[in-house]
Amino acid sequence: MKIGIVCYPTFGGSGVVATELGMALANKGHEVHFITYNQPVRLDFLSHNLHFHQVVIEEYPLFEYQPYELALSSKMVEVVRKHELEVLHVHYAIPHAYAAYMAKQMLKEKGLDVRVVTTLHGTDITLVGSHPTYKTAVEFSINNSDVVTAVSNSLKETTNKLFNITKDIKVIYNFIDVEKYENADKEDCKRIALAKPNERIFTHVSNFRPVKRVEDVVRIFSEVRKEIPSKLLMIGEGPERAKAEKLVKELKLTKDVFFLGNSTEVAKILCYTDVFLLPSQTESFGLAALEAMAAGTAVISTNTGGLPEVNIHGETGYLSNLGDVVDMAKNAISIVKDDATLDRFKHNAKKHTRQFSLESILPVYEEVYKSCYKSKV
Numbered sequence: 001m002k003i004g005i006v007c008y009p010t011f012g013g014s015g016v017v018a019t020e021l022g023m024a025l026a027n028k029g030h031e032v033h034f035i036t037y038n039q040p041v042r043l044d045f046l047s048h049n050l051h052f053h054q055v056v057i058e059e060y061p062l063f064e065y066q067p068y069e070l071a072l073s074s075k076m077v078e079v080v081r082k083h084e085l086e087v088l089h090v091h092y093a094i095p096h097a098y099a100a101y102m103a104k105q106m107l108k109e110k111g112l113d114v115r116v117v118t119t120l121h122g123t124d125i126t127l128v129g130s131h132p133t134y135k136t137a138v139e140f141s142i143n144n145s146d147v148v149t150a151v152s153n154s155l156k157e158t159t160n161k162l163f164n165i166t167k168d169i170k171v172i173y174n175f176i177d178v179e180k181y182e183n184a185d186k187e188d189c190k191r192i193a194l195a196k197p198n199e200r201i202f203t204h205v206s207n208f209r210p211v212k213r214v215e216d217v218v219r220i221f222s223e224v225r226k227e228i229p230s231k232l233l234m235i236g237e238g239p240e241r242a243k244a245e246k247l248v249k250e251l252k253l254t255k256d257v258f259f260l261g262n263s264t265e266v267a268k269i270l271c272y273t274d275v276f277l278l279p280s281q282t283e284s285f286g287l288a289a290l291e292a293m294a295a296g297t298a299v300i301s302t303n304t305g306g307l308p309e310v311n312i313h314g315e316t317g318y319l320s321n322l323g324d325v326v327d328m329a330k331n332a333i334s335i336v337k338d339d340a341t342l343d344r345f346k347h348n349a350k351k352h353t354r355q356f357s358l359e360s361i362l363p364v365y366e367e368v369y370k371s372c373y374k375s376k377v
């Protein structure tokens, strides 16, 4: 099939899912066209059936806010017409579902019928989309998509609670390329460069937005560090990084906490991680946790949103109430206190990720594209 993919091209989870999906579809022989303002960070190759079309915004001094949706929907129309795309799959409702709706209407005028699949990822519903500023347009564009998918049961329920949704939302879990993590395993894990043999390694990966509660990450580590020799790796960039660094200094942890910035080598870093920390305020799914689990890492997280669908309490890690850093630290210590317990959690985590494999999820998306396209003939 000929599929257009629209996403945020950044390190965020929705962009990662969209990019991995597009690359996998192209590997399977579909023709895939990414339509974004930058080449997605994980899009590391282009080929005869994998293309990238940049949305360029013309800056004009009159505008305080540049009209990105207009540029995006115009680009969608151009690419659909030129490459005869059958489906536009937009990731993250704001503003992609709205722009896709506009593109669809413009194409209709030209006698073309493109199908729109919208995948809801998280804050496009929970934090941003349901805000009165955007709610009307988000609800409208969800209801006017041909197919709507959500990345967890929790996100589906929340969407139905917060909006007046008139269509069925199909849950399709996020996925991972299990092989990539298997291979990273075999590589020379340079654990020794960061920690002494008797130390445990904790990792956090995020875009350091307030919703990720990175100060809680530092506080959990601080409690653990009192009992267990360990190191903390903080991967990512974002608005809360400075606060987290300040707290590290205040708690006198600078020798044991490393801020490594954004990385395209997350799989390699995870291969020597013992416990992944994700104390988020909310997380529709928690792809970062799933990636960590695929690398064989136990997870300490909150019990919010879709996290209980990914991290199994007492098996792959532990879930705690939001903000309960003492409980999270206590659970983390119970996992790393001896090698046998740690190995059991790591093994369970890795095993659990098989149900989220690319091989099992990819055909589900293909079926969605086929069914919505078939329904128009």
Ligand code: GMT
Pocket: 008, 011, 012, 013, 014, 015, 017, 121, 122, 123, 124, 151, 174, 211, 282, 283, 284, 285, 286, 287, 288, 305
């Ligand atoms: O909603 C966001 O915070 C942005 C989005 C992203 O692009 O990173 O993250 C969401 O989508 C991911 C991929 O589906 C999920 O794994 C994250 O849990 C989700 N984030 C939140 O719900 C906070």
